[in-house]
Amino acid sequence: MSLSEQKIRELLLQVEDPNLHRNITIRNIKVKGDYISLKVALAKTASSEQMEVQQKIVNVLKEAGADSIGLRFEELKEEELSIEDKQKLQPETPSLLSEHSQTKVISIASGKGGVGKSTVSANLAVSLSRLGYKVGLIDADIYGFSIPAIMELEKRPEIKNDKIIPPEKYGVKIMSMAFFSEDNSPVLWRGPMLGKMLNNFFSEVEWGELDYLLMDLPPGTGDVALDVHRLLPSSKEILVTTPHPNAAYVAERAGKMARKAEHEILGVIENMAYYQSIETGKREYVFGRGGGQAIADKFSVPLLGSIPLAQPGEHGESGSTSIFGKEESIGKMYDSIAGHAVKSLEMVKA
Numbered sequence: 001m002s003l004s005e006q007k008i009r010e011l012l013l014q015v016e017d018p019n020l021h022r023n024i025t026i027r028n029i030k031v032k033g034d035y036i037s038l039k040v041a042l043a044k045t046a047s048s049e050q051m052e053v054q055q056k057i058v059n060v061l062k063e064a065g066a067d068s069i070g071l072r073f074e075e076l077k078e079e080e081l082s083i084e085d086k087q088k089l090q091p092e093t094p095s096l097l098s099e100h101s102q103t104k105v106i107s108i109a110s111g112k113g114g115v116g117k118s119t120v121s122a123n124l125a126v127s128l129s130r131l132g133y134k135v136g137l138i139d140a141d142i143y144g145f146s147i148p149a150i151m152e153l154e155k156r157p158e159i160k161n162d163k164i165i166p167p168e169k170y171g172v173k174i175m176s177m178a179f180f181s182e183d184n185s186p187v188l189w190r191g192p193m194l195g196k197m198l199n200n201f202f203s204e205v206e207w208g209e210l211d212y213l214l215m216d217l218p219p220g221t222g223d224v225a226l227d228v229h230r231l232l233p234s235s236k237e238i239l240v241t242t243p244h245p246n247a248a249y250v251a252e253r254a255g256k257m258a259r260k261a262e263h264e265i266l267g268v269i270e271n272m273a274y275y276q277s278i279e280t281g282k283r284e285y286v287f288g289r290g291g292g293q294a295i296a297d298k299f300s301v302p303l304l305g306s307i308p309l310a311q312p313g314e315h316g317e318s319g320s321t322s323i324f325g326k327e328e329s330i331g332k333m334y335d336s337i338a339g340h341a342v343k344s345l346e347m348v349k350a
């Protein structure tokens with residue numbers, strides 16, 4: 001059923017901006033047949049409040065017969081907020097970012113895309129949890145979020161007392177930009193939003209006590225990587241590279257950036273290091289050799305491990321196609337890398 005713009009505006013009078021306790025600000029409505037596209041401005045985006053509003057809008061419109069809804073959010077401008085509004089928006093101190101936080105943040109970086117950074121981040125997070133640590137994983141790849149897919153996560157966050165409760169899988173608490181995108185709407189984030197959203201992943205999310213928080217950075221050395229460096233001065237880094245000497249050259253840029261930000265590099269993980277024949281056990285170095293060690297030497301850090309080309313077998317974490325189980329040889333490699341990273345971190349601290 002197609003709803004008129006007038007009707008949509010009426011329906012949305014039921015939806016409040018949870019921070020300001022007044023009607024949401026509608027910037028734009030477009031109705032094209034069954035498809036409604038909406039742009040809404042809120043006091044706080046990428047927040048538990050946005051999630052609430054998001055769900056409410058979708059519910060209200062679907063109940064009224066809408067089929068397909070595209071939703072975009074932006075933050076209200078400074079001049080649109082009254083003094084009272086601003087008082088209602090007092091920022092909370094993000095506890096995970098406080099100096100006293102015991103949580104160690106590890107950012108996982110690579111110079112370029114497609115080297116398996118997200119796969120490595122997810123497996124490393126699962127390994128740390130297997131080793132008995134409390135672990136969180138942030139998918140900071142805003143455009144190309146992939147962690148929920150890699151972890152085969154079906155749950156979405158819940159909201160309790162205005163906080164986002166991250167869903168958990170394989171013992172790892174997960175936050176992803178994917179949670180802020182409605183099924184059929186593209187998420188468009190503009191420059192300054194990136195840092196803000198990242199900040200909210202700390203201040204709006206009830207992580208509980210964490211030993212380690214892993215951040216899967218977007219590939220390259222763009223805006224988000226810069227924001228992470230700025231926001232998390234005490235973050236440590238792990239560089240992921242393929243074994244090809246050229247790939248390693250690219251990873252070097254990510255490493256240099258980490259160094260510039262005075263982020264300690266814990267070590268290097270070489271991914272897709274070789275292919276091992278199941279029949280003969282013979283290794284073939286299909287993507288070249290030595291890239292991981294070269295980067296490690298370059299920054300005088302350890303090569304934490306080399307992961308071959310493979311997919312989890314039948315012993316993968318409950319049949320997962322990306323997460324290796326603890327009985328699998330690659331699962332054990334990840335556990336060993338995790339142990340190695342923990343040790344490396346302790347040495348950095350000492």
Ligand SMILES: Nc1ncnc2c1ncn2[C@@H]1O[C@H](COP(=O)(O)OP(=O)(O)OP(=O)(O)O)[C@@H](O)[C@H]1O
Nearest residue numbers: 113114115116117118119120219272307308309310
């Ligand atoms: N060791 C491996 N063996 C086989 N396939 C792998 C391995 N590591 C990653 N892959 C596959 O390679 C592809 C890219 O991996 P992934 O998404 O983890 O890379 P990424 O560096 O995070 O990429 P992006 O730049 O898009 O964020 C995926 O299909 C993944 O399953």
Ligand SMILES: [Mg+2]
Nearest residue numbers: 117118141146
């Ligand atoms: Mg990725």
